[in-house]
Amino acid sequence: MTDYKKTLNLPQTSFPMRANLSQNEPKMLAFWEKINAYNAMIAPNAGAQTYVLHDGPPYANGHIHLGTALNKVLKDIIVKSRNMQGLRAEYVPGWDCHGLPIELKVEQEFKLKQKSVSTLEIRARCREYATKYLDIQREEFKRLGVLGVWDDPYLTMKPAYEAATARELAKFMAKGAVVRNKKPVHWCCSCETALAEAEVEYGEHGSPSIYVAFPVNDPRLAEVFPGQGEAVTSIVIWTTTPWTIPDNMAVAVHPEFAYALVQVKMAEGDARFILAEELVPRLKEVFGWDEVQVLASVLGQRLEGLQAAHPFYDRPSPVVLANYVTLEAGTGCVHTAPGHGRDDYETGLRYGLETLSPLDDRGCFYPQTELVGGLNVFKANPKVIEILEQNGRLLAQEKISHSYPHCWRCRKPVIFRATMQWFISMQADDLRGKALHEIDEKVRWIPAWGRERIHNMIANRPDWCISRQRNWGVPIVALICKECGHTYTDPDWVVSVVDRFAGHERGADYWFEAVLDEVVPAGLVCPDCASTSWEKEDDILDVWFDSGTSFAAVLEQRTECTFPADLYLEGSDQHRGWFHSSLLASVGTRGVAPYKAVLTHGYVVDANGRKMSKSVGNVIAPQEIIKQYGAEILRLWVASEDYQDDVRISTETLNRLVDAYRRIRNTCRFLLGNLSDFRPAEHAVDVDRLLPLDRFALDLFTRRHAKIAEAYERYEFHKVFHTLHNMCVTDLSAFYLDIVKDRLYVSAPDGLARRSAQTVLWRTLEMLLTDMAPVLSFTAEEVYQHLPEDVRGASPSVFGLRFQDPDMSATSGAPDESMAEEARQAWETVIRARAETTKAIEPVRKSGVVGHSLDTEVTLYVHDDLLDVLRPMAPMLREVFIVSKVEVRPESEATESRTSGGDAPDLFVSEEVDGLRIAVAPAPGTKCPRCWVYSEELAADDAETGEGVCPRCREALEGW
Template sequence: MSEQPSRDYRETVFLPETAFPMRAGLPKAEPEMLKKWEESNLYNSVRKARQAKNAPLFVLHDGPPYANGNIHIGHALNKILKDFVVRSKFLMGYDVDYVPGWDCHGLPIEWKIEEQFRAKGRKKDEVPAAEFRKACREYAAEWIGVQREEFKRLGILGEWDERYATMDFDTEAKVTAEFHKFLMSGQLYRGSKPVMWSPVERTALADAEVEYHPHVSPTIWVKFPVKSLLPVEPSGEDGEVAARAASPSEGGDSALNDTSVVIWTTTPWTIPANRAVSFNPKISYSLYEVTEVASEETLGFAPWAKVGDRLIVAEKLAESVRTAGNITTWTLVLADVDCDGLTLAHPLSTLHEGYGFEVPMLAGDHVTDDAGTGFVHTAPGHGADDYLVWLKSGYSLDSIPDTVDPDGAYYPHVPLFAGLKVLETEGKKAGKFGDANKVVMEKLIEAGNLLARGRVDHSYPHSWRSKAPVIFRNTPQWFIRMDGETNLRATALKAIGETAFYPDQGRNRIGSMVETRPDWLISRQRNWGTPLAMYVDKKTGEPLRDPAVNDRIIKLIASEGADAWFTRPDEDFLGNGYNPADYEKVTDILDVWFDSGSTHAFTLEGRENTHSPADLYLEGSDQHRGWFQSSLLESCGTRGRAPYKAVLTHGFVLDEQGEKMSKSKGNVVAPQDIAKESGVEILRLWVALSDYSDDLRIGKQIIQTTVDAYRKLRNSLRYLLGALNGYTDDEAVNYQDMPSLERYILHHVHELDAKVRAAYDAYDFAGVIRPVADFASQTLSSLYFDIRKDSLYCDKPSDVKRRACRTVLNILFERLTAWLSPIMAFTTEEAWSYRYPDAPENLFRTLPAVPAEWHNAAEAARWGKIEEVLSVVTAALEEKRRDKVIGSALEAAPTVFIDSEPLLAAFDGIDAAEVFRTSQAVLSASVGPEDAFRLGEVKDVSVVVHIAHGQKCQRSWRILPEVGSDPRYPDLSLRDAEAVAEWDAAHG
């Protein structure tokens, strides 16, 4: 007779059930969610809800990206970090103001439009200003549209319909108004001084627009013949040489026709602009006479030094000069030469009368004897130190020669070198040094005044945008004073001290830059930008400071854009009170950093529901010299304070090997590709998992690791959704009635909530995601979910333990979808909508306070001990599983020997078998046998694993002696029989 077949109990088991998919399908799901957010005007709806509750306001001011191309991974990093801030502040109960903006003026767009016109056979100078600027404006507008959609695809929330752009008419008017504040306050002045000039871009550059790259430059040692007489007298009976040089007025018996002061320079092309040689009175100089030079046979060429040459150099550098000049031997003629009052001849004076002027020697602290010869060739039109020492020595601005034109070529009036290129600006050689260096050296050889030449690897300034080398060039430019009566520098440094920096080292970085920076060069010689809209009196050279004129300028620019300045007649601006013939109209444009540095003035002021200064500026670390600094100086100069309360900086994105990304290397990671292949959520999670304060890395392996981390978090949310199927508040159990394990989990929640809040406050997003992810994978998945799954699946619904578990699971779902919502915005919204399909979006939620009673140090300590014992049991079971003694832990009945009263006491009232995930377990207050399993790091605990005895429950699969005790259900344990009886009654 065959046995009665066992009942299929699967329908009575409360397995997790949810429609929330295991596979996210993010590339398809995210755009659908974005569409819903846009249709519901989510960002503004949340703002209105916060404002209705009088929520505190938080203002994040957007540093404007440049509108000229698709966004790259650096853009994505920046905007995602900003979105973390916006969403986390919403979560903490704030009303958040964030207006995205764009930087539109400047060279990259101007170049692109020049190319377009050239392709049509039209040069830029042939295109009317209005037509050219219109083309620039349309180009920028097109890219704003493209970038806006790319940013929105990243899930970025903000006032997208009310974005700002530096090219908007009202914006250009407000930037002009900010400029006029400097004009009217007297902080603005015109100075003719050497500035960094880009011949390729044909404009002056500010310090913030210059970066330094390795470069190989020619070096030359040049002889400047001494024109004054220098007597040489023995001093004392021993015939030692005199310890100084006589002044020219003292005369002397021997005119040193072959004596020269030797200079060293890495810019031979500046020799035609030389007007002096600088020395330092603190340096010891000596005069040497050449007695032997290397042979032509040895060198392969005839050395330029000649026997009988007398050379003055710094004593400390004499040996290096002798070696460079291929001088075999020389003798000391005079020590401690006094250079004060000496005059020299220009080294090219014998070739052209245009160089027949005297070259004075000027004392300057900038001269050192660290390298070179101890003398500095001084071209006041091509170097900041040169310029200053020239003026300090009593020479006028008018005496500074103009030698190089805006295109990087010598002016026609420059003797011997007219028209030669210092830097090439056209064709394939654009940005390369021209023939000037070569020809200058040839002429010095011809004049007999080149002593030596060589090459040096050093750091050379290049344009940040064009990447081409720049030169120092004397031009009339407009500057904002850093010092003087208003003392902008001191105001800015004080503001830096009052600003919070994340990370804090940013304070020192921007502080050191402001402390040493020169006056702010704000004029540019280009077309596409906001003009320095002002007039200069032709007689006095002073700017016209008339509020009525300024008002007319601003009103016309507001209605017609900055184009009006270039197209309207002067009478429209000057009015009837001034004769246009008496005034020079300034047509330079403002430094684009002034544009972007003024954004606070028109984005944070004059709008509703915002405030100034902003609570936070957030950009890459390079903006310490860029936007952070220009915004600081602009605001301090016009308002006496910083435009921000805090500054956050992030690093740059590199490839997986730490290399800079470039198309030529093929290592570029595009955010658009990640969005299509994996989903934006993966990109957001990568940002959160990274330490943004340093340079970040990304690549295929890192993305895959991030995908794995995402799956674990998604699965945790999915498990919670399934386990909470059908949950209602009627099931909830009060904290006091909860079992020990539930109180322990809620203690974790209490602690983690404090960490999450503190991390969001400090903009430490890794400090959110990492502990939350660890909590989900370790404390929840590996401990709590695993321990409680038997109770959750098999206990009857009315059981307090199961109800308490579901109460905690509900709390966990509520917390995880809140904690993670700023980072995993799409996934938490998806999970929230599956749980509460009719509720408002997840973003409307705020993070409620955690009940103080959840903090339970006693339970934490207790479960710390339990987990210590559990680690030994788990390892013992794993060993038996590897040895195929058992298949699963439910086949085991371990005896756990605990020779520690505190460890044993921790299990009071605890079902050890449930904790160990075994069918049975015995705890023994004794020392285990020698062959018992032990873990070296856990003392006083050992385990012997036995095979569980009894029969297997057909519902829970636990092996227990009691199976079969209930005649109603002879193949179930007593617990399972009660649960099925309740289920049968409910489904009768």
């Protein structure tokens, strides 16, 4: 008996079925390093249109987490896809190296050593700490398969970067936009520094809620409420910060609200109170008042100027007007302490109130403060309540839980504290208006709701507090008169100093090292008091100003970049962070946004949608995923999710992705195995000579490829994944490859039937490589390296490939127009008929009548419309349906009813394809021992001896 297996064109490839990703990925990383895969990606695009994705710098503190991994992989997908689309898209990674988290870690080290250190010692250790972790993170990002300029990243602590940041501040100074004032700002008593909006997080906090009566002993009261006599009256306020009562300077009311003078029967006699008329019914219950009489009512504007008295200090607390007063809570009368609130501060400016805030950096009242001296503000709450009770001014108290600002670093509650700080004015040079114009008219926001979010933040934000009372950062280059506090910020002088530390080995350390005479201009006299005694400013810049000026330090300075960037991509929290500060810094000095588009992603959450937390125990580290599954699966997870919402992850999710990955990998393996003897230059078949099924398949796969390219263009990577996966599993494995493997294995090696199919496999693999590479980077490279060297072409890496044109024009002889829609629809009909045929065969196979679909003959009975479509394609249907024989007949020839005991087979009536009935019967003829297809031209005795084969196989064997 002849062994026909040796005559088959069986797949041959060394591409392994098992990926062993976690073991093999480090080898691929070493290979990329060796061949300089990043350069292989960008070199073909020299001179092409640029595309700049500007990297928002992660903080150089600790290991990366899933959120940073998500962010970096998204950026890598974009950079790789843009390069493979023919754009010059370089990637310059960066790190944010200054700031509080690093400084606090370093301070803790010194405290443990009980060592007192200088600013320069702290800065030196901070620099070492940041360097350590940026090196760690760099390796962790590279382990994810991210390509970039890793050997020359931008660092906010590099001298050139620090100088660029300081020069940007000088530009604001030149516009008169930088001011130094005593204003209330968010203050962390634990970290002992001012905080920016982006450094404040809101969380639940328990606070005392108190109602306080401020006595009104003003003769004008009789004019405001005529005919009501001169009985003792109080105006009632509500607050959740009793510790601010010592600094109260006024009581605010709304000019348009109605305020009632009420008389209340109390145990000690009648008492009168002023409060919002609308709130009287609710407050009656809060205070436990039984009998309340509204004596009179006036608009709030009538109360302006009344002199109330502080509840325990001997000073007045006048009634003032403010439009921010609401009736949502409290009494409609607002306790006003200009030193502890922004609205209060603005009101204080209008009315000339003192900005009182007698607190030190730790949040303790100065020792000389009457009644509460030395107490921390939060510990002062019960003391203030006790004093109010003793004075008979406390009407009610309770404990409430509410949303309250906390420090982003130490997680402790913060306060508003008035201190001398540096600010960039939102009004100077119309910074607010210009920024809003860029937001609304110039920048593309993805998703679109990002525009409204950042618009509202900019529209309502106060002046930008840019100073910090810390050591590790870029110094505010300024001089302060010791006698009167006047500030010297001449922009030319600032730049001259900055130029010195630009060339200094340790950059901005120069400012802290230099003696006063080095930096003070000769003969500098204070214009306010004529003093010549100056001191250097000790404050440093807000780190958000640091990272926010990266457009100046990176985009405008590096040859890989251009200004403005095409895209900024970060988490949605950066609307109030990096997107925000970058916008203000750029608009304030350039008049335009630093980005053309802003793309945001959500947070990583667990399977139940909960934020990952060590206390909850649901944290999954990227390092664990890489160790167990490989970075490729983590990359696939990033691409599989609609990242514009919060992104869920779980073991179940990862296991599903492992299965999806195996299917994609096995598809690639099949393609490689069946292309082992295919050389495109010699064997590719022109499109117009492809067999009809192959022509349809190539058209189908090209359209899928175009859909994937469009999804990359639109940053819709979940559509990339789903289209790629469905193409491999459904279009290829379950349909086309299932059909053509017979032709590939059995046909003559160099015959048209096999080369036509191989041409489609080759073109499909070309498209798959570029479709996969941005996401499945390790696997795409592995597939590419398993191609024969003469097939791979000039590029040493898969990233040197470029997306093929979706009109198939890259194939020699291909028409400019895509396949006719009528032909597409005909093949779609065939595909649906194939699926129905498979259903019809299954019960026959289960009954034991046949063992395999090739053992069957199928007759399709169809109505006239289907007959017109399927009859011309009848010669191809045997191959497509994977049966031995197919006949297409008019519906009228079908057996109308089941014939008991007859020869007519049962009819399968399709519910999916109208007018289709299918008869399945054992195939006539004899089974070919080589291809297993039944043939009526093959004698049974020849088949039994193994010496005879079907005509198709005879033809194929002629060349052996």
